[in-house]
Structures are given as structure tokens and as C-alpha cells.
Amino acid sequence: MLLKGKAFVFGNDINTDYIISGKYKFKTLDMNELARHVMEDLDPDFYEKINKGDMIVAGSNFGCGSSREQAPLAIKHANISCVLASSFARIFYRNAINTGLPVIECDTSQIDDADVLEVDLQKGIVYNKTKSMEIPVTPLPDVMIKILRDGGLIQHFQKHGDFNFD
Amino acid sequence: MGKTISEKIFSQHSGEDVYAGDLVIARLDFVMGQDGTAPLAIHSFNEMGGKTLFDPSKVAFVIDHSAPSPLEGVSALHKLMREFSHDKKLLLYDIGDGVCHQLVPEQGHVVPGDLVVGADSHTCTYGAINVFSTGVGSTDLAAAMISGKLWFKVPETIQFRCEGILQPGVFSKDLILRIIGDISADGATYMAAEFTGEGIAQMEIEERFTIANMAIEMGAKAGLMEYDEKVEAWLSGRTQKTPRPVAPDPDARYHEVKIYDLRQLEPQVACPHTVDNVSPLQEVENLPIQQAFLGTCTNGRLLDLEVAARILSGKKISRDLRFIVAPASRAVYLEAMNRGIIQTLVEAGAAVVTPGCGPCVGTHNGVPSDGEVVLSTANRNFKGRMGNSKAFIYLASPATVAASALTGKITDPRSVLA
Numbered sequence: 058m059l060l061k062g063k064a065f066v067f068g069n070d071i072n073t074d075y076i077i078s079g080k081y082k083f084k085t086l087d088m089n090e091l092a093r094h095v096m097e098d099l100d101p102d103f104y105e106k107i108n109k110g111d112m113i114v115a116g117s118n119f120g121c122g123s124s125r126e127q128a129p130l131a132i133k134h135a136n137i138s139c140v141l142a143s144s145f146a147r148i149f150y151r152n153a154i155n156t157g158l159p160v161i162e163c164d165t166s167q168i169d170d171a172d173v174l175e176v177d178l179q180k181g182i183v184y185n186k187t188k189s190m191e192i193p194v195t196p197l198p199d200v201m202i203k204i205l206r207d208g209g210l211i212q213h214f215q216k217h218g219d220f221n222f223d
Numbered sequence: 224m225g226k227t228i229s230e231k232i233f234s235q236h237s238g239e240d241v242y243a244g245d246l247v248i249a250r251l252d253f254v255m256g257q258d259g260t261a262p263l264a265i266h267s268f269n270e271m272g273g274k275t276l277f278d279p280s281k282v283a284f285v286i287d288h289s290a291p292s293p294l295e296g297v298s299a300l301h302k303l304m305r306e307f308s309h310d311k312k313l314l315l316y317d318i319g320d321g322v323c324h325q326l327v328p329e330q331g332h333v334v335p336g337d338l339v340v341g342a343d344s345h346t347c348t349y350g351a352i353n354v355f356s357t358g359v360g361s362t363d364l365a366a367a368m369i370s371g372k373l374w375f376k377v378p379e380t381i382q383f384r385c386e387g388i389l390q391p392g393v394f395s396k397d398l399i400l401r402i403i404g405d406i407s408a409d410g411a412t413y414m415a416a417e418f419t420g421e422g423i424a425q426m427e428i429e430e431r432f433t434i435a436n437m438a439i440e441m442g443a444k445a446g447l448m449e450y451d452e453k454v455e456a457w458l459s460g461r462t463q464k465t466p467r468p469v470a471p472d473p474d475a476r477y478h479e480v481k482i483y484d485l486r487q488l489e490p491q492v493a494c495p496h497t498v499d500n501v502s503p504l505q506e507v508e509n510l511p512i513q514q515a516f517l518g519t520c521t522n523g524r525l526l527d528l529e530v531a532a533r534i535l536s537g538k539k540i541s542r543d544l545r546f547i548v549a550p551a552s553r554a555v556y557l558e559a560m561n562r563g564i565i566q567t568l569v570e571a572g573a574a575v576v577t578p579g580c581g582p583c584v585g586t587h588n589g590v591p592s593d594g595e596v597v598l599s600t601a602n603r604n605f606k607g608r609m610g611n612s613k614a615f616i617y618l619a620s621p622a623t624v625a626a627s628a629l630t631g632k633i634t635d636p637r638s639v640l641a
Binding site: 070072074075078079080082083084085086097098099117118121122123124125126127130144146147148151152155156198199200209210211214215218219220222 | 246248258259260262263266267270271272273288289294296297300342343344346358359360361362363365366369370372373374376408409412413439442444497584585586590603605606607608610612
């Protein structure tokens with residue numbers, strides 16, 4: 058799958074409270090409603106600026122804090138195609154894979170706001186078109202590739218009825 | 224080759240001889256979800272085609288994050304949890320019962336040697352009683368509810384060797400804040416932390432919970448401690464389950480060993496807007512605060528309320544602030560009432576709210592206003608955490624919060640603890 062979009066650059070330690078605030082996430086399971094508030098405490102107009110396919114780019118420890126799965130879901134429903142970060146917090150990383158949001162661990166230090174990026178998930182390549190630069194990607198663990206291939210953990214269970222990584 | 228606590232628990236629960244880095248599918252002893260995560264887990268459970276739980280006696284839901292419900296939308300989600308719980312015959316703790324991470328160990332659901340997941344990041348709390356427990360998201364919880372299993376990567380371990388004992392007026396909260404300040408918010412990501420040494424052995428179990436609770440704030444998957452006679456005594460009368468204590472081997476391999484001399488530690492404060500932005504208290508001393516909060520899964524236990532009552536006994540809080548108290552559970556609340564602790568706090572000017580998470584997580588019961596400064600015993604001070612992104616949250620020990628409630632500004636508890 059080839060993803061293409063513009064980069065929105067954030068810093069280090071972007072926690073899940075910033076991604077979707079607790080004051081919203083307890084109210085509803087309507088992810089399209091939650092998506093309107095994505096990253097609101099860091100940039101109140103963020104949702105309005107997103108064009109379908111755009112990407113969130115961050116530094117280290119993206120998704121730290123609360124285990125809320127509403128965080129990757131809100132990002133996905135805000136039409137963000139993937140998140141690139143130099144590292145991810147553990148629970149967010151699992152939640153993203155389980156819900157089918159592509160997360161890419163790579164050196165993000167050479168990506169600036171509004172750079173146009175292309176991500177080839179199959180080949181594991183990030184291409185910064187604005188800077189004509191190719192960025193190598195840390196490969197996903199095998200188990201996660203299998204879950205992603207099924208479309209997420211829900212689909213994995215629909216297919217196998219249990220964990221099946223053979 | 225010797226094993227860490229994590230390597231032993233994952234070996235026992237996967238039936239394989241595993242070490243850090245190995246991937247396992249492991250059997251779970253208990254799983255938990257709360258009202259911020261369980262509704263989505265129910266959704267995932269149904270989507271997955273789930274019909275029955277792997278073992279209803281090993282699944283608990285806790286309504287604590289917005290309890291009692293402040294909004295219609297929340298009420299609908301609570302209703303969904305109640306109906307699902309009734310239908311599947313799982314354990315439901317409803318409003319007023321308490322915060323999930325107090326209830327799960329307090330009610331005897333987990334014992335040493337267990338492997339536990341909860342759809343809440345502070346599930347790592349039970350590591351204080353030698354349980355490998357870790358936070359997951361809602362879909363992982365759903366998979367666990369159906370299968371009784373989950374996949375894990377066996378983590379490497381950082382050992383924190385705590386030598387000496389804390390000085391009066393310095394608490395386990397100060398220690399864990401200092402550690403997080405040193406190692407940073409992602410210093411232990413993907414790893415387990417083991418806390419060991421005389422300093423831990425001397426602590427009461429409630430103080431140990433505070434440390435294990437905050438392991439996630441340095442990115443750790445678990446915050447583990449060893450079994451000892453204090454854990455044994457604490458468990459006595461709480462549970463029918465048999466503990467299977469797990470100790471690390473002397474030749475276990477650690478990613479890193481860090482040594483802390485507890486005798487040298489001073490009161491600490493985490494400053495806005497990250498938990499690892501930690502300073503010695505003296506650097507922020509006398510900063511005016513408008514709200515003090517005592518409670519949460521970090522510091523809402525009996526010892527925490529007791530030290531606050533000791534400081535506030537016969538006194539009144541500053542007129543310049545509000546002081547909110549949320550006991551961690553109904554049992555804590557009742558015991559604090561029996562001992563006159565609640566009486567003391569209320570007489571001093573505290574507003575006591577229902578046991579639960581509300582103020583900490585910004586759902587209700589104490590949302591600060593723009594520009595206000597809050598001093599809290601919670602575990603997170605992220606911008607917006609308490610429901611207002613224009614407020615400033617500082618984190619400290621219950622003694623520091625109580626001493627500061629007295630003066631209206633950040634105050635060293637050693638100045639009021641005779």
C-alpha cells in the first residue's frame with residue numbers, strides 16, 4: 058500500500074491525552090466525533106487543516122500515557138493515513154496495529170512541517186518528496202505484521218477465533 | 224542462565240523457557256477494564272464474534288473514571304457495561320466502589336506470580352505485590368476476555384536498587400518522581416522495572432503501590448517487586464488464591480542496574496507539563512496554588528489520607544484554595560471514617576468526593592480554571608489532563624499536598640510534620 062500526504066510535525070512525548078483528551082473520550086464511542094478533537098490541546102485547528110492522507114510526524118515516545126485505544130482510532134478517523142515517529146510508547150504501538158493504523162518507526166529528524174511524504178508499507182520505505190530523501194524504517198515484529206495483514210486484531214479473531222501466528 | 228521476575232512469570236505462563244526478547248502467547252490470571260476502555264472492548268468483543276468469556280470469575284469491569292456519571296453520553300456507556308456484565312456474569316464494580324487499581328489487589332483478585340492485563344495504563348500497580356501486570360488497549364482486552372491469553376514480548380529489565388531508608392517527611396512518591404525525572408518519560412520503554420533493596424523492604428505495601436503505579440510514566444511495561452512477609456501479611460484475609468512468589472535469580476541478566484541512596488532524597492515535585500520534569504521541592508517552594516488534590520490510584524490509600532490528616536488535624540486550609548479528596552476505594556473511605564481521618568480532613572476544609580478517578584483524568588469533580596495552579600498526588604500532569612489545557616499541574620506526595628493546602632503555596636511537609 059502506497060500512502061501519500063503532507064507532514065504535520067509534532068515534538069517528543071506526545072501523550073494520548075493530547076491526541077484525544079479525557080474530557081471527550083469518556084462521552085461516546087462515535088470515533089468521527091472524537092476525531093474532531095484530535096490534538097486539540099496542542100493545535101485547536103488541527104482537525105480543520107487535515108487533508109485525507111496527511112501524516113502525523115513526531116519525535117520520541119509518541120503515544121505515551123493512557124492506554125486509550127480512542128487515540129489511534131481518533132487519528133484514523135481524522136483521515137490521517139499513518140504516524141511516523143522516532144519511537145513509540147508500547148501500549149499505543151500495540152493499539153495502533155490492533156486497530157489497523159499504520160505506525161512507522163524511523164528517523165524523523167529530517168522531516169519538516171508540510172513536507173510531502175510517500176510511504177510504501179510493503180517495502181518499508183519512507184520517501185520525503187520535498188527533500189528528495191529516502192528514510193529507512195525499523196521493521197515491525199512478525200506477530201504485528203500478521204495482525205496488520207488480517208486488517209487488525211478484530212479481523213484476526215474473526216478469521217481464526219483465537220491467536221494464530223503459525 | 225538466571226532469570227528476572229518477568230522472564231520467570233512469562234516462562235510459567237507460556238509453558239516455554241523464555242528470556243528477554245522472546246515472543247510468547249501467555250495465559251492470563253485476571254483481566255480488567257474501566258469505563259474509559261471497557262465500552263470499546265465490548266464493541267471489539269462483539270465484532271470479534273465473542274460469545275462467552277474465557278472465565279467470568281477472572282474478568283472485572285470497574286466504573287471509576289466518570290463515576291457517578293456527569294453526562295448523558297457517559298451514562299449510556301455505563302449502562303452498556305452494566306448490561307454486558309450482567310449478561311456475561313463478570314465482576315462489576317460500580318460507582319463508589321473505588322479506583323480499579325485499588326480494587327483489583329484490595330479485593331484479592333490477584334496474587335504473587337500472576338500475569339494480569341488491564342485496559343488502563345496504570346495496571347502496572349500490582350507489581351508491588353509481585354504480579355506481572357500491564358496496561359493494554361480495548362481490543363487487546365477483548366481478545367483476552369475471549370481467549371484468556373495475549374501475546375507479549377518478554378521485556379528486558381532495569382533494576383533499581385534502593386539502599387537506605389527514607390528520611391521523615393520524604394515518601395515513596397518522592398522516590399518514584401526522582402527516578403522518573405532521572406530516567407525520563409521513555410527511559411524504560413518496552414522494559415520492566417524491578418525495584419529492590421532495603422529501601423523497598425522497609426516500605427509498607429501501600430507505599431510500594433505508589434512506586435509500581437508510576438512505572439508506566441517512564442515507559443515501563445511493569446514495575447515489579449519481590450514477595451516478602453509484608454506482602455504475605457497484606458494478602459492475608461483478602462484472597463482465596465494461592466500465591467506463587469517469584470524471585471529473580473542472583474545471576475539474572477539486567478539491561479541496567481541503577482542505585483539510589485534513599486537517605487539522600489529530599490521531597491520532589493513534577494512540574495508542568497510532563498511527569499519527568501521533576502525538581503527538588505525547594506526550587507518551586509512558595510509557588511501559590513489554587514487547588515490541591517489528594518487521591519487517585521497513586522496516592523488515595525489509607526496511609527496517604529492518614530498523613531494528610533496528621534498535618535491538617537485541628538487546622539484550616541488556606542482560604543486561597545480548594546482542597547479535593549477522593550479516597551481510593553469504599554473500603555479505604557470506610558476505614559478512614561472509622562479512624563476519624565475523614566472527619567479531620569472535612570473539618571480542615573476538604574471537599575470529599577466519591578472514590579474514583581474524576582479529578583485526575585479531567586472528567587468531573589474538580590476541573591481547574593484558566594491559569595490556575597493545581598498541586599496533586601496523581602501520576603500525570605499533562606497539559607489538559609484535569610480537563611483544562613490552560614491550567615498548570617504539579618505532582619507531589621500526599622504530605623506535600625496537605626502541607627501546601629494549609630499554606631496556599633507549595634510547602635515542604637518537613638516544616639509542618641513535627
